[in-house]
Amino acid sequence: MKSLFLNPALGFVELSSIANGYVVSDAMVKKAPVHLVLSEPTSSGKYLIMISGSVASVHESLKIAMEVSEGFLLDEFFIPQLHSEVVNYLNGQLKTQKNLEALSIIETKTVASSIYAGDAALKEAQVQLVDLQLGRGIGGKGYFVLSGKLFDVQAAHAAALKSIESKGTLVRSEIVTSTHEDIRQLCI
DSSP states (O other): OOOOOOEEEEEEESSSHHHHHHHHHHHHHHHSEEEEEEEEEEEEGGGEEEEEEEEEHHHHHHHHHHHHHHTOOOEEEEESSOHHHHHHHHTTTOOOOOOOOOOEEEESSSSHHHHHHHHHHHSSSOEEEEEEEEEETTTTTTEEEEEEHHHHHHHHHHHHHHGGGGTTTTEEEEESSSOOOOHEEEOO
16 A cells, blocks of 8 residues: 555545456546555455545545446545544554553444544544454455543444444444453454
């Protein structure tokens, strides 16, 4: 994955066709001046495209993606200002968490929904991103794990679920109220 510049906006498209993924990627970067952060196939034959740039440029690129995706669109999102912890993860700079208390785990059918819901959760409450897995080796699904004080984890968890409620992409969500030391070691 290329480095994600701290541009104001992020757009993401998830397709069910690898061939169409190349066409959509090409159309998106031709439509507006955006940075192509990710354009690659992933597990179960999906194709992932991530762009960053100005709000207007990303918006225009996403509009053309919808036009040329030819029915292969699985999921998409537009975030005008991505949370810094998600940016750090995407740049390979996720900090190791040491004081894990309660955990929120959200698993989605699409990579796009995991990023979108994770961003919503992090913006809602004082929680930390512990893990974010996107597509590879998990059948094209995504999931993320958040940690913090129980009331913050519950608020973030609710915000994440609300953000993807209408998409129907939730597989499962769980909250661990008091994390055992053995589980903490898995997350460090």
